[in-house]
Amino acid sequence: MRPAPSGALIRQWVPERSLLSDGGLVIGFSLFTALMAHVAIPLPFTPVPITGQTFAVLVTGAVLGARLGTAAMVLYLAEGFAGLPVFAAAAGTFTYGYLIGFVVATFLVGWFADRGWTRDWTLTVIAMLSGEVAIYFFGLLWLAHLVPPEKVMALGLFPFLIGDAIKLVAAVLVVPAGWRLSRRG
Secondary structure (H helix, E strand, O other), rough: OOOOOOOOHHHHHHHOHHHHHHHHHHHHHHHHHHHOOOOOEOOOOOOOOEOOOHHHHHHHHHHHHHHHHHHHHHHHHHHHOOOOOOOOOOOOOOOHHHHHHHHHHHHHHHHHHHHHHOOOOHHHHHHHHHHHHHHHHHHHHHHOOOOOOHHHHHHOOOOHHHHHHHHHHHHHHHHHHHHHHOOOO
16 A cells, blocks of 8 residues: 655645536535534533534545635535524534534644545544544633533533544545545545
8 A cells, every 4th residue: 555645646636626616515515514413412411412513524624625625614604604504403602612613623634634644544533533623622612601611521522522433433434435526536
């Protein structure tokens, strides 16, 4: 097996796409994230539900790269803040920090993908873990303003670790199919 290529080599492998196809991918992945937001399990002890959004965020970054992936997440946020029903049902503004974390996470995972990290299983996991850390960082930072400090981890982190680990593994497994969809790999 060959070592993972550098960023310059990845750009050589990526066929030129049109502005129209790039726009379609950005819109498609923002809608994919919206769909995954509605795959939700509310938990009675926390205002933050378990959703499929983190799966969509990781896949979006790994498949589209930093530029298009970030554009897809910014579009997703714009859709939600414009009033479209794309966010997971959650009481109040408890999830706003996680939503901002989605943009940062997609950029990070995409940055690593642009440098060839998602061509190797171990490096893909590391890239996606960086995305998860970003999501939790911004999510917990925001949540800390809304709940007592001693409850932040119990309400915003611990209940989600196992599910996010499962979603990360699932994301790693579907990335190669995503490359075919986006003609990236």
